[in-house]
Amino acid sequence: MRYDLKLFSGNANRPLAEEIAQYLSLPVSDAEISRFSDGEVFVQVNENVRGTDVFVVQPTSPPVNDNLMELLVMIDALKRASARRITAVLPYYGYARQDRKVQPRVPITAKLVADLLTAAGVDRVLALDLHAGQIQGFFNIPVDHLFAAPVIIDYLGKKDLHDPVIVSPDAGGVERARAIAKRLKAGLAIIDKRREGPNQAVAMHLIGDVHGQDAVVIDDMIDTAGTLVQAVEALAREGARRILACGVHAVLSGPAIDRIKSSPLEEVVVTNSIAVSDAKRTGRLTVLTVAPLLGEAIRRIHDEESVSTLFV
Numbered sequence: 001m002r003y004d005l006k007l008f009s010g011n012a013n014r015p016l017a018e019e020i021a022q023y024l025s026l027p028v029s030d031a032e033i034s035r036f037s038d039g040e041v042f043v044q045v046n047e048n049v050r051g052t053d054v055f056v057v058q059p060t061s062p063p064v065n066d067n068l069m070e071l072l073v074m075i076d077a078l079k080r081a082s083a084r085r086i087t088a089v090l091p092y093y094g095y096a097r098q099d100r101k102v103q104p105r106v107p108i109t110a111k112l113v114a115d116l117l118t119a120a121g122v123d124r125v126l127a128l129d130l131h132a133g134q135i136q137g138f139f140n141i142p143v144d145h146l147f148a149a150p151v152i153i154d155y156l157g158k159k160d161l162h163d164p165v166i167v168s169p170d171a172g173g174v175e176r177a178r179a180i181a182k183r184l185k186a187g188l189a190i191i192d193k194r195r196e197g198p199n200q201a202v203a204m205h206l207i208g209d210v211h212g213q214d215a216v217v218i219d220d221m222i223d224t225a226g227t228l229v230q231a232v233e234a235l236a237r238e239g240a241r242r243i244l245a246c247g248v249h250a251v252l253s254g255p256a257i258d259r260i261k262s263s264p265l266e267e268v269v270v271t272n273s274i275a276v277s278d279a280k281r282t283g284r285l286t287v288l289t290v291a292p293l294l295g296e297a298i299r300r301i302h303d304e305e306s307v308s309t310l311f312v
Contacts, residue, residue, distance in 0.1 A: 003053045003084055005302045008045075010058035010074060012067040013275040016091060016291060017057040023295030031077075033070060041069050043077045050082040055126070055298050060094030060113070061274040062253060068094060068113065072120045079121035087301065088117055089126045089294060091273035092221075092249045096131035114138035126297055128273055128290060129220050129248040144307050146297055148248045148271050149176070151288050153183050155269060156216065162241060163213040165189050169231040177218045187213065191231045204234035211239035222247035222270065225256040229263045236264045244269065250276050250287070257282060 006029045009017030014028070021028045030046040056078070058071040071088065078086050098109035114135070117125065124142040127135075136143040156164075165187040168177035174190055181188045189208025215235045222228055228245055235243050243264055250270035257280055260268055269286045270276065276287050293310065300307045 003051060005298075006047075006049055006052045006054050006083075007298070008054060008056045008074065008078070010056065010067060010070045012059050012061055012070070013057065013091065013272070015275060016059075016272050016289075016294075019272075019289060019291030020057060020089075020295045020298065023292050024299060031074065033074065041066075041073045043070070043073045045077050045081050048081075049078055051084045053085050053087075053302050054078050054083040055087045055089050055302075057089040057091070057294075059090060059092035059274055061092045061249075062251065064094040068116075072116060075117070075120040075122055085123045086121055087124045087126055087298075088122045089298065091128045091290065091294065093127055093130055093135065096135060099132040099135055110135050111138045124301070126294070126301065128294065131220055144297060144301065146293060146310055148273070148288075148290050148293065149180055149183075151271060151290055151293060152218075152246050152248075152269060153180060155286075155288055156180075156184060156246070161186075161214045161216070163187075165208065165210050165213045165215050165240075167191065167208075167210070167215050167217045167231065167235065169193070169217055169219050169227055173219055176220065180218055186216075189215070191234060193227070193230075204230050206234055206238050209238075210235055212241050214242040214244070215240040217243070217245040219245070219247045221249035221251055222256065222268070223251040224254045225252070225259040225263075229259045229265075232263050232265055242266050246270070248273060250274050250280070250285075252276070252280050256280075260284060 007021050008029050008031050017028055032044045034042050060068045095109040095113045126144045128146050129148055136145055166177045166181035167189045168174045169191050170193050189210055192205040217231055232243050244267045246269040248271050267284050271288050271290045297307055297310055
């Protein structure tokens with residue numbers, strides 16, 4: 001027996017949800033999301049979802065707490081309306097950087113968010129480029145973890161890059177950079193970042209050669225762009241011919257745009273996993289869409305087909 005597929009969207013990134021809906025050849029389902037005067041979230045689902053396979057697109061991007069609460073309330077509304085299965089589609093998973101205890105008496109908030117989603121009634125999660133892969137293990141429900149690498153690789157492959165080198169801005173991103181370098185048949189370099197003490201300057205040491213080559217810095221997110229700009233300055237000192245950067249999630253908070261504008265970066269490539277406002281769309285910022293990737297994953301999950309080929 002086939003069940004109807006319905007796609008809902010919160011307010012965090014409705015344009016992405018509409019692109020996904022267009023890929024799936026169906027409309028974004030009708031739900032009212034508003035606020036009471038004191039800021040409380042109100043959700044009303046305006047169509048029948050009884051027995052349906054529901055997907056809710058809502059990155060928990062800034063403002064993180066508002067968007068997370070919207071998602072939780074929407075899930076509860078759908079659960080109480082007797083949806084057969086609810087999948088949270090999280091193009092960006094907020095609080096993902098708090099995935100372990102790095103100091104005494106601090107929370108593991110990425111696990112707390114997983115517990116909140118499960119308690120609200122989510123049956124499965126579809127995520128894109130989690131900051132830490134082990135977050136999948138924080139859930140006791142199925143998690144499909146997609147990567148935007150194919151979208152980025154396709155874009156970089158069409159650019160006229162001279163002797164390209166893929167650069168990881170820190171040790172934690174080496175696996176991601178290595179995979180992309182292998183697909184592009186490019187070299188690999190790593191930035192070794194060392195802080196000598198609190199509030200002291202970071203020493204950036206380059207492992208690898210970029211002299212006279214086109215360097216592409218690869219990271220999962222660009223937040224304040226502080227680490228990115230420091231890495232770019234190190235590459236420029238080492239004689240890189242051109243310097244580009246790619247980040248899946250364009251958080252771009254605080255001084256990020258100003259830092260990018262004043263840096264030697266030629267281009268910054270991001271995806272629309274987080275909605276990028278017009279104010280942040282500088283001439284150097286290129287936004288790629290992940291709608292077909294997420295749309296295909298949603299189709300396969302609904303049709304009970306394998307999603308594993310989309311993981312690479």
